[in-house]
Amino acid sequence: MLPIYICEDDSRIREAERAWLEKQILVEGCDMEIALCTATPEELLECLVHEQRQGIYFLDVELKGASMDGFRLGQEIRKRDARGFLIYVTAFEDLAFETFRYHLEALDYICKQNPEQMYRGISRCLKVISKRVAGEQGERGQYFTVRTLDVVRHIPMEDILYFATSGRTHRIELHAGKERLDFIGSMQELEERLGNRFIRVHRAYLVCADQIDYVDLRSREIVLKGGERCPFSRGMRQRLANEHPSGH
């Protein structure tokens, strides 16, 4: 059962949210319960100290008289519940939601100026969450998690083509099917972390074995399934020729 937490400084809105959520849980038969309905962020964070479950959080952005705003509260929640669902309920139409989504992986934001719109938003969020939770239970893919300064990114392992060293010190480039990013790390650490699924074909390249289409022995390059090419070292020639088809 997923616990729902509400943090809202306006008591009328708070009660309206609670009432609507309770109604929705009953009507839709969601596996959820309201765990806390509060005006103070501290109370919410206190409540999370011993909580292990993934939660759903309806948070106000501007918490009047509180020690932190919704963004800061979101950051604190993320430290305790990395997979929880954050939904911001705001009176501001000009909420920097992309920033919230980017830094906090917020699910959605709901405008509370209009009660009807707010109720519709809450129902929409509950549906999305139920669907996601069901999906997560059905299939759990493997992800490569990497931190780039202030954000943590999760890249599906099956999308990763190869890692390459960049000209800059301790800089690694990750090449995936639909992503390319730089991060700080070392090839040796990566090689140890990723295991046999990736082959160190060259001092500067760590390639996903499943992504190799064929080996071009003449130009001493590996051709990946998407057409990309990576050089390989002389010492790898024999192994690659044995394990993968060769071509020109």
Add this chain to the structure above:
Amino acid sequence: MSFWQITGFNMCSLTIEIGLYSWMSGFLLSGSPGRGVKRLFKGCLAGLFLTSFLSVMATVFYLTGVLGWRFGVGSFLWTYFVLACVAFFLWFLHGASLRDSFLCVLMLELLCSCGEIVSELYTFGNFYHLEVSGERLQYLIWMLGIRPACIFMCGLAIKFSGLGGIYKKWIEQERIHRGILTLLLIYPVLHFGLDRVANGSGPRAASLMLPLFLLLMIHVIFVYVGRDRQQKQFIMTQQASLKQQAIYIEKLEQIQSELRRFRHDFKNMTAGMYLQAKEGDLDAVSAFIQEMTGDFDRQVGGQIRLLNQLGNIHMLEVKSLLLDKLEGMQRDEIPCELEVYGPFENTRMRSTDLCRCLGILVDNAMDEVRGRKDARIHLMISINNGCTTFRVRNTLYGTVNFERLGTAGYTTKGEGHGIGLESYRRILEKYDFVFPFTAIQDGCFVQELKIRES
């Protein structure tokens, strides 16, 4: 004196000299040497290695007679060799670019000359025979005491007079004035040459005024060119500011005219609502309020939102660039949203480079969506945990070849294009603290630039 005795003396003098250079380089280069214990340890280790290496090399140069080559060729070779080694050391220590580190070393060489020349007043007219213990002692007092003290005083003067800040800006500028660069590069040769011409090769008897005069001349040219550049920059800043103000006024006028239109509609609508309220039709009144807030948001809210977000950008160059691009998008009827979370004051990346990068990203986004249906561009600037993030997201209509992205000539726009992202990549190569990210997410092309500020 034996090889190791000479090396020992060299070690002492070079340790002091490199220590002073490292200290003074902190005034001229961005970045902090010794950030964290590990880094500090690495810096000390590198310093120790450099000092040992140069000490041995100096002894070899001395004993093999290279330093005594005719016309001072050996001395020049040694000077430039040391400068190059110290430049590499500063590059390692500060994490600044190699170019900046080399410029910094040239500048330090010039500045240290001031202290050195002053210290030479002590040795003026004397020639020390190092084999004679009394003279050797005097030489060592000068070499290890008076000379470093004078250079140290020079460093303090640079720090507290604010000269360091001016020189730092000079080093950080993208295009260095060729005349000054040449003067800086040949300064050791000039110094040596003029000294020889005036004083001869024997014991010093003539005036010290000539090298001092040369130093003064270089400073005068430097200050003159620097001022000229500063004035030009000031004029450019003023022009940018005026342009910004003009755009702001235009936006405010647009808001005013939209408010006037809204006021007209509002009067008509409130008249209708008054009647509905009188008749007790609460549903109609509530529908009216919804409609009115929606109308207000459509007509005026967007512009106010945009101005609010722009108000968070305090870096003039970036603000000007975005205003220009936003105007272009409005002209081309491209819907765009801007989010600036928190006041954006400044960034470590050179402003010209940052603007070039942002310009390339936004232009590419505009080219992709121009004239398309349901197009959208979203720009985000966020400041969080000591990082500044710039993010450009646009609806994607074609496909992107990730492998060729950023390589020369790759484009999705046809002939004559494909230069932007290559330049973008080249610019970013200069920065160790900038992390790019490119992705296709939910049918959108996302380009991101993340800068570590501390």
